[in-house]
Amino acid sequence: AQSVTQLGSHVSVSEGALVLLRCNYSSSVPPYLFWYVQYPNQGLQLLLKYTTGATLVKGINGFEAEFKKSETSFHLTKPSAHMSDAAEYFCAVSAPTSGTYKYIFGTGTRLKVLA
Amino acid sequence: SAVISQKPSRDICQRGTSLTIQCQVDSQVTMMFWYRQQPGQSLTLIATANQGSEATYESGFVIDKFPISRPNLTFSTLTVSNMSPEDSSIYLCSVVSSRHSTDTQYFGPGTRLTVL
Numbered sequence: 001a002q003s004v005t006q007l008g009s010h011v012s013v014s015e016g017a018l019v020l021l022r023c024n025y026s027s028s029v030p031p032y033l034f035w036y037v038q039y040p041n042q043g044l045q046l047l048l049k050y051t052t053g054a055t056l057v058k059g060i061n062g063f064e065a066e067f068k069k070s071e072t073s074f075h076l077t078k079p080s081a082h083m084s085d086a087a088e089y090f091c092a093v094s095a096p097t098s099g100t101y102k103y104i105f106g107t108g109t110r111l112k113v114l115a
Numbered sequence: 116s117a118v119i120s121q122k123p124s125r126d127i128c129q130r131g132t133s134l135t136i137q138c139q140v141d142s143q144v145t146m147m148f149w150y151r152q153q154p155g156q157s158l159t160l161i162a163t164a165n166q167g168s169e170a171t172y173e174s175g176f177v178i179d180k181f182p183i184s185r186p187n188l189t190f191s192t193l194t195v196s197n198m199s200p201e202d203s204s205i206y207l208c209s210v211v212s213s214r215h216s217t218d219t220q221y222f223g224p225g226t227r228l229t230v231l
Binding site: 034036046049094096 | 116119146148156157158159160163207209211217218219220221222223224225227
């Protein structure tokens, strides 16, 4: 079984500051991990994903995340926040190696960027 | 990624009525899913829409309340039956496409439902 924990339902950063959104997972098989962003009144957009291979993955809009198996983490970072980054961010896990493509989503983190 | 559209984009409905939401994809996809996102909450999987057969429902969701059809590889519908205010949510479809990435779900824009 899989589960996802996102620490911090709300995160505020100043424009230009580092963005760090935390995601920890639990999985009995090698996980696939995803970060999605949801802007107000829109659907979910894929930011980046980790399946296999390189543990540092780069996504769109300058975001990146590092898969750390020893820490069961997949934290999302961006060196410099922009006002347009204000949105809801969701971490998700799936386990295709166990035959399922279903996602388990975290509870989400709402990012606020302060001018 | 696949281009996914949903109709309607939003609706306001009366208690006791039903609403059918459509999900259309611009290419054939291998898997389609339906999610519910209650106000201020995360996404919860309702069911996997299976082409040509009955949908597979998650715990807590039943076919009588959320009947799903998937007549072909590009289209699915979700009906929210006998609605109550507790059904007010965003309903999203997602797809997995062998043309793009078999391990990634792509989401539609969602249908915002308000039940009075």
